[in-house]
Amino acid sequence: MLWRSDMPRLNQNTRSGSSAILLGVTLLLVSHNAFAQTRDKGPWWPNAQWGKDDQAGGSNWITSEKIIEALKLVKTGKVYELGQIYSASMPLFGARTFSLTIPGSPTAGPMGTNRLIYHDEYLATEIGQVGTQFDGPGHIGQIMKMADGTEKGVFYNGFTLDEIKNPYGLLQLGVEHVKPILSRGILIDIAGYKGVDALANSYEVTVADVEGALRKQGISEAGIRPGDALFFRYGWSKYWTDPPKYNTNPPGIGLAVARWVVERKASMIGSDQFATEVIPNPDANLIFPVHQELLMKNGIWNLENMVFDDLVSERAYEFLFIFTPVRFKGATGSPGRPIAVR
Numbered sequence: 001m002l003w004r005s006d007m008p009r010l011n012q013n014t015r016s017g018s019s020a021i022l023l024g025v026t027l028l029l030v031s032h033n034a035f036a037q038t039r040d041k042g043p044w045w046p047n048a049q050w051g052k053d054d055q056a057g058g059s060n061w062i063t064s065e066k067i068i069e070a071l072k073l074v075k076t077g078k079v080y081e082l083g084q085i086y087s088a089s090m091p092l093f094g095a096r097t098f099s100l101t102i103p104g105s106p107t108a109g110p111m112g113t114n115r116l117i118y119h120d121e122y123l124a125t126e127i128g129q130v131g132t133q134f135d136g137p138g139h140i141g142q143i144m145k146m147a148d149g150t151e152k153g154v155f156y157n158g159f160t161l162d163e164i165k166n167p168y169g170l171l172q173l174g175v176e177h178v179k180p181i182l183s184r185g186i187l188i189d190i191a192g193y194k195g196v197d198a199l200a201n202s203y204e205v206t207v208a209d210v211e212g213a214l215r216k217q218g219i220s221e222a223g224i225r226p227g228d229a230l231f232f233r234y235g236w237s238k239y240w241t242d243p244p245k246y247n248t249n250p251p252g253i254g255l256a257v258a259r260w261v262v263e264r265k266a267s268m269i270g271s272d273q274f275a276t277e278v279i280p281n282p283d284a285n286l287i288f289p290v291h292q293e294l295l296m297k298n299g300i301w302n303l304e305n306m307v308f309d310d311l312v313s314e315r316a317y318e319f320l321f322i323f324t325p326v327r328f329k330g331a332t333g334s335p336g337r338p339i340a341v342r
Helices: 002-034 057-061 064-071 190-194 207-217 255-263 289-298 309-313
Strands: 079-081 098-101 108-111 116-118 122-125 133-135 142-145 151-154 181-189 229-233 268-271 301-304 318-323 339-341
Touching (some): 057 289, 064 318, 079 309
Parallel strands (some): 268 301
Antiparallel strands (some): 098 122
């Protein structure tokens, strides 16, 4: 009788145990599927627009038709400098350095009966990651667990760290793969929209801010087309000559605006601070997640440390934008001289 009276309870425990095992197996399967990415397929690769071998990202939007369309924006031929001057006194991120020296003065000569002399320069710096700096496809990645249980660094379009790493220049995803960018540029003046010279430290620009600024400037959000270059003004370039201030917790866009950019298929973005995104991120566990969202996942390149004062003074919010990354083979980024023409 004791055995019979305990039978239902034993069966109940057996059913509970089976349920627990089933739940455990389910969780293991879910966990496995969450890390089921391989080199051939993952959460953001292969690139749906450009294919598995692409290394040019958003610069692929810059077709002959796109360039001809952008050239129609030029009415006066006026040129606006959008980059800062490179010098040892400019703000630098972390322990990065910039040192330019002239070896001898003159470096050599006189030579020939015409007594020619000349100067050279020697530049020691993280060439693509100081001053007005262009972040290329090999700059930002993420450590991920793969389907076979290994952890790998993964970059744009699924290229792994094992495939690209080399102490003398990346084997894949070098900045030389980014095509020249001649496109329609749109300046989104967030500081102007908010009625301030410069946004406050760590202010996260919202989608509502972006939409409001565009409306104020008379630019149709619906009129943003694939391949346009989108630039955000925070007013931060006013601190360029004060590196401690410039380098401390700048305002910027967050993930919500980054996804807004992705939806509009921009070729690239840029801003007048050193990261474009808000520092620190409101989620203290995330470090530069906007870089990952744009560069790593979508191939939308980023030009930092720009200056927009002349454009703003003339309310020139739409223009032909020209930037050609220097083709340093295997480099993570590039210096350059971005310009706007109207």
